[in-house]
Amino acid sequence: MMMLTLRREAHGFVGFIERQKNLIKRYWLWEVVWLIYSLVSVLSIGYLAAGLGSLGTGGFDLRQAQLYLLVGALLWAYLSIVFIEITFSVTWERWEGTIEYTFMAPVRRLTHLLGICTFALLYGLARTLVVLLIAMPLFHLDLSHANLVTAITVMAVSTFPLVGLGILASVLPLLSPERGEQMTVAVQGVLLLASGVYYPVSVLPGPVQALAHVSPLTYTLEGMRAALIGGRGLAAVASDLLPLLLMSLVLVPLGLAVFGWAERRAKRLGLLKRSG
Secondary structure: HHHHHHHHHHHHHHHHHHHHHHHHOHHHHHHHHHHHHHHHHHHHHHHHHHHHHHOOOOOOOOHHHHHHHHHHHHHHHHHHHHHHHHHOOOHHHHHHHHHHHHHOOOOOHHHHHHHHHHHHHHHHHHHHHHHHHHHHHHOOOOOOOOOOOHHHHHHHHHHHHHHHHHHHHHHHHHOOOOOOOHHHHHHHHHHHOOOOOOOOOHHOOHHHHHHOOOOOOHHHEEEEEHHOOOOOOOOHOOOOOOOOHHHHHHHHHHHHHHHHHHHHHHHOOOOOOOOO
């Protein structure tokens, strides 16, 4: 009986990954648009740094600034893709008219969400790799001093709070079918502002700095920059890894619990339909 249950859940897990892939294939033109948007955003930051050379920077290390900005832009491209793919999972279900079938299917909600999140992570890595391969020869990026072990560790640890945050935000379209999608975009904008993507969080005003300290993206960016630009080891980024681990322990269970509550509420109020 246990083996049958595990096999059914495994099939469901793979099925949700396959379905997300099919959605990408169906709306591939939109994916090309967003890929170009990510590429243009990253390249714009690189050219912004290159343009600083004409402003009389004196002893300013232009190459270091360019690398700082490009690493931030690339990481944001990845993190934002993962966040959007997870948070828009409910919205896509509504657009396709399949939300009722998914939420009534005999599959654990954990299996459903794990499938969605796994696809988001793999797809985010693939798209960011394409952007990186184009940006590296254009700007002659030198990552020869990067500590890859530290970078991979920071990225792996940061996955869990990012997933938890994405699941929490994906609840918004369940709570408000009319405005939930816009609210998720607003959350993404706040994360972009407060997490130090293009600047150190120390330049932010006090209230925004407070938001930065509770954003997992802040510690992800700081840890990845230390690894990729400074070549720092694991001990040097312990101050970033510890908050990420603690946020994982809070955000993942909280996200699952809140999503379960929102699902029950949506079913009770009849919100599981295309129009909401």
